[in-house]
Amino acid sequence: MMEFLKNERKQILYSIMLGLSGGLVGIALFGLSGYMISLSFFDPPFFVIILIIAVIKLFGMMKGAFKYIERLLSHEATFQLIGRLRLDYFRSTIRTGRNTHSVKFIQKLNQYFEQVENYYIRIIYPYIVAVLISLLLMVLSVYFGMAFVALTGGIALILLFAIPKVFESRMSQALEAREATDDDLYRRLYHFIHDYTDLWVTKKAEKEKARLSPDMKSIRKNEDKVAMYEAAMQFIAQLVQIAAIILIILMLHEDTPLWVPMVMLIALSYFDLVMPVMNPASQYRRVRTAVSELETDVPQADAVEDYPEVTAIQAADLNFRYPNASLDVLKDISVTFRKGEKHAIIGSSGSGKTTLIERIIHADPAVTIYNGGEETDHPALRADASIMPQQLDFYNATVMDNITLFGHVDRSQAEVGADLEALGMAHYAPQTAIEFTGRLSGGEQKRLHFIRMLAEDKPWWIMDEPTARLDDRLKQKIWDRILSKPTLIISTHDLSRLESFDFIHYMEQGRIIESGPYEELMQQKGAVYQAVQRFKDFL
Template sequence: MKKLTIKFDKDFYLSIIIGVFGMLTALGMFALSGYMISKSALGTPLYALMILIVTIKLFGFVRAITRYFERLYSHRSTFTMLRDIRVELFNHLIPIVPNVFRRYRSSDLLTQMVNNVERLQNILLRVYYPPIVIILTTFITILVMINFNIYAGIVIGISMFISVILIPYLSSKRANLLAMQVQQSEEDYVAEYFDFENGRSELKRFQQFVNFKEKVFKKQNQYEQKKYKEQKFLSTYDFMLNLSSMVSIWCMTILCIWQIQDGVLNAVFFASILMITITLFEQAIPMTNVAFYKADTERSLQNIEEVINQSFDEINGGSVHSDALYNAKNLTFKYDFQERPTLKNINFEIEKGQHVAIIGPSGSGKTTLLNLLMGLYSVNEGVLSYNKELLSQIDKEAYVDEINTMLQHNHYFEGTVRENLLIEAKDEEMKQVLSTVNLSYLDLDQQLTKNAENISGGERQRLSMARLLLRSAQIWMLDEPTASLDEHNEENIMHHLLNKDDTIIIVTHNLKYLQSFDHIIVMNEGEILEQGSYAQLMKDKGYLSEVIYYNEQLV
């Protein structure tokens, strides 16, 4: 079970020591203020009052200094903790990406990771720090107060126990439940809004913009209602703490008056004791949100640890007994949010240097199979091997260096063409590959806008191919590499690829070049219907033969 490490460094302990000292200084300052008020009422000489005033000012100066250093050390400790948590979280996520997207929507995961980590900043500043400091300060105050009046010390002890421990403890469960509801509602709202923004143009084109916008507003209203309910509870919680402090102050006032009348307490100390009590409760104000922040941070930790403890170990369906470059045996794969497997009982072998086409209708599992070969996901059942080793157990970084991959949607950066080729090479080499894909008219220093929106879709696809041509990998895995190209550029790209001696695996709907491939895998509904050479499949008169015959009839 992986757990995030919350470290308390020396800065945190220093901030607590300085915080306690600062609170005691504040108590001393207000106690002297109360004593000065009593003395002035009794006609104490002016020079004596001046000494008290100077002392109070000195206490105030010391209090200001302690507040500065307390904030310095506590915030530095928090930033250090957040830095360490982010690094640790990143290290935990690397082994499970992109498999983790089989179980979480990308928008949900992004919201969780960013928001949950940000919430963890409250652990030191608002969960541990306030109660520790106030409890230590209260304990010292009680010890000092007992020397003046044991009953006053008892009243302060009971009151602070109720305010600092009992009420937060009783409220934490409810606060946690409300925090969970708010977070779930927030995730639903963000996911809905994310889909709305990404599909804005599609929604307008199909006249569904207004309907989807209403759904987003509905999710927003639900989130706001949950948030209001949470704030309402926190207001009630705050009221209970204030009520507890007011009752305690009144009890202390009545106790002091009673003891003064009985001659047990010197009236000079009445104002001091009252000021200490009031100041102590004022210093406990940060406790008002401890229950909320405690519930919030616990939930955030739970959510993060739930993600990093996801297991995607490949179920071993047997050992590898094939000399082929790639071997799939009884392979099954299913996304966790789907009920039916995306791939079922897949078996094939790909030899080194073979040119392989994976064809089939949309939704047949072609892209998913290619993603498995790229090492992006682990299989649920069966065996998928590479060079006689299970693909899930090889060094991923080394494997990435050995393959050239092109997805259906590739990312382009705001910058020059040179920067978007994503590899360090000589200008002559870059110009050569651009010429190979018929992009010689693009200058290496030409600026591309966000996601290369200032060039056409076909130019973007050819730019992606140019990236791959600059690499020395000898295995190519391409998903619809000519989907956006005109006939001339399509022929150019396919001719260049199919004349290579490298291992080439292409997912395609295009039947035009199938005769040039060594091996064809025909898929439908997650299964391999047939596979073999073009000549063999046409001779068998199966699915591929029927499709080609049908297309010829249409022409």
């Protein structure tokens, strides 16, 4: 693991040194307190008590200062490390055909980074500090005899190695089972929320809701199991502490009873240092899995692979049902999108528009990609199309990194700055750091993703609700830029620009019930005509 600490070795080394110093000062503080208790038996001069109290206070201040600087350096090193790992990983994965727009991919990736972050903050330097202090205490315990050395070494082995190792596989299995159930529950919830209208109309909503209960119970069961293992570790460690205290009393009470308070308080201080390390150490295996995923090395050849041009996308008899669902979301969809054509997919909420876009994006077996008259592989579409899915992905990085996908897309800071200003986001500069989970509003996410598509400048644009959550002024700006592109597949509730599309497809309950040019459909006065009239009345 330490091979990652290329630029952070100095901070980590200083953190270990400060942690060691702080730990020793803390032990000395408790030791002095115990010594003062023993000394009080002899009725010492008052100034000696004052002196010891002053030294204890000084040690307390030193311990606090060491701890503060230690945390400052270790967190700085950790966040620098995470930032570099994140950047390197995204630069690698962006060159592959992997679906980085997937919400589950982003969720899993964040879990990996969180595990690595916790590992370095909670294990690397605290664990090394605990081991070093254990070794120093073993050296100091020589003063009391080899029996004390054996006792100190045995306690360190039990608390730092044996207990975490015993629970490592159990913790890993419980957490892996929880994540597997979480993945399954995510798919069920996505179906339930996405298709709720149809489920409610067909009176199956409560039945589908009830089917979510076993997965939720399973997740709670695994979480309870993890909590039980953590409690068991703490309980065993407490038993070890009690046994150690009893042994200390038995070993000292006859020959040197006045040492008992000091040695007991030193032991208690040592236990306070070691206990927080046990639980993170028991999850070492999972952290190794996370690091292995982040170490993925993508050959440079993948970055320059030349995919054929996409000239058409055809869905033939496309049917789709979400896993564990009882209803088809898409039914007998047959439609062809050709290069140079603008297609709008419209319909009420829950009609299947978003799912159709997703099946095109995610390489459904019923969707064929063409280069001329020849079929080609789905990665060609990703190379030739800019995509705005329903769930947008941004990273805790700068605006520039998010728009250029960490340098993968060629766009200058001046161009990004101009795009931001044109779309009412001049309050962001290219180097502004953003946090996707807390800073970006829905409209800002749409606009930043749109700027990313402008930077990619690919011939195909596939977009799901591109103007949702935007005001009228921004909608017009976005539509003007969108409609300047020659090839479009757009799912939208905004019907203000339908006349600018070559083909309109109206979906209802998972089917395309009307399809054709705008003027022709308006003359038929069918579903599209009625939808346009309702939209105008709403305005």
